[in-house]
Amino acid sequence: MDQYVVFGNPITQSKSPFIHTLFARQTAQDMVYHAEQPDRDGFTVAADRFFAQGGRGCNITAPFKEEAFQYAQQLTERARLAGAVNTLKKLDDGVILGDNTDGEGLVQDLLQHQVPLKGKRILLVGAGGAARGVILPLLAQQPAEVVVANRTEAKAQQLAALFSSYGTIASQAIDELDGLTFDIIINSTSAGLSGQLPSLPHSLISSQVTCYDMVYSTQTTTFNQWAKDLGAHRTLDGLGMLVGQAAESFMLWRGLRPSAKQVQRELRLQLQL
Ligand code: NDP
Incomplete structure (x- = not known):
């Protein structure tokens, strides 16, 4: 066998x-x-x-x-x-x-949940190994733009530079996200594992936005609860x-x-x- x-x-x-x-x-x-x-x-x-x-x-x-x-x-x-x-x-x-296969797994899960990616603005929060693994498959779906934001800004800049020839990608300082709009926000940080949240502006969440937390747990994840409370259109976890x-x-x-x-x-x- x-x-x-x-x-x-x-x-x-x-x-x-x-x-x-x-x-x-x-x-x-x-x-x-x-x-x-x-x-x-x-x-x-x-x-x-x-x-x-x-x-x-x-x-x-x-x-x-x-x-x-x-x-x-x-x-x-x-x-x-x-x-x-x-x-x-x-x-x-x-x-x-x-x-x-992590990134393709994420893409397939989003598509299976009828979350279109083509032409969409995607905010990727976090710039660790999980973020790096999903960028190429996300760009392959031809989003309008992928913006990477991370607590340690230099790491987000490095990722945006690494993938710049594969699609439209940029980095943004977390404290400069206020006022920007996205269709999809993906939390790839490990903050939720200790019940924490990346410090994102509330203005990111509207009734149009889909939030995806790569973490999953028996309860709604900290990030998804935050997004729900602010009226996000939809939240999905990483299972x-x-x-x-x-x-x-x-x-x-x-x-x-x-x-x-x-x-x-x-x-x-x-x-x-
Ligand atoms: P890394 O340790 O490589 O990266 C952690 C990231 O989280 C960094 O960007 C770090 O920022 C950020 N971070 C950690 N704590 C905080 C905080 N309190 N506030 C803001 N940002 C924070 O981990 P991985 O990228 O490998 O994994 C990240 C998460 O993704 C894990 O929870 C993992 O379980 C999950 N994951 C889920 C998968 C799935 O199939 N569902 C597959 C792979 C990963 P900084 O750079 O500033 O330290």
């Missing part, structure tokens, strides 16, 4: 085995998918062992995405620009291909992105597109979200 794994540390909370097991069942694939927690300095040894034992592909989550980027022998363009890899696949000639990135990995490994929508429904039921 074909073997797949997700590497992370910690890994006990990972939803990936649940998601991929449902994908495999849905598409009648003969495969198993489990979770493994290498030591913090043990990713390369664990990945070497996995592939030497016939493993076909793996997902990689924190803190190993940059190491997986180094580990890959070949990279997709989106992984190269993301500077991080969340999916590895052993190709038929034995070469290990690295991909990053759909999680399932979406998994679907893209599955597609890369198996050549089949599973139904992310069905699995997202089952995962929400299981997590009581």
Whole structure:
């Protein structure tokens, strides 16, 4: 049976085995998918062992995405620009291909929720690894503009410069966002993990704007609650992105597109979200 794994540390909370097991069942694939927690300095040894034992592909989550980027022998363009890899696949000639499916997972989730991106103004809050991973897939949808704003402004400027030849992208200081309008605001900061909010002006929220928080939780996330209270048109959390990135990995490994929508429904039921 074909073997797949997700590497992370910690890994006990990972939803990936649940998601991929449902994908495999849905598409009648003969495969198993489990979770493994290498030591913090043990990713390369664990990945070497996995592939030497016939493993076909793996997902990689924190803190190993940059190491997986180094580990890959070949990279997709989106992984190269993301500077991080969340999916590895052993190709038929034995070469290990690295991909990053996070951004496409986000895009597919937005489109599935009928949030159009083409011609839209998108504010991307945060400039960490998650932000960097989603910019190329967002630009590929031909938005009017992607504006990156981050607490540490220099990082937003660096991201805007890195992607400037791939579409219309700019950076903006957080304290200069007041008065600007966007169709979609994506929170890619980790502020919500500690119940905090990036300090955004209230004027960004109107009844026209869709807000997306990459974080998800059993309660409405801090950012989405803030946006709801101010009357946002719609709020979405990052569970759909999680399932979406998994679907893209599955597609890369198996050549089949599973139904992310069905699995997202089952995962929400299981997590009581
Ligand atoms: P990083 O550590 O690389 O970046 C964190 C970002 O959050 C930086 O831009 C940082 O700003 C900002 N930030 C942190 N705390 C605050 C705060 N209190 N106020 C304002 N900004 C803050 O993390 P990642 O980019 O890898 O991950 C970000 C989030 O995205 C995580 O919560 C992660 O769980 C989520 N994620 C979700 C995925 C999904 O599938 N749903 C996939 C990938 C990530 P500064 O530069 O100033 O420090």
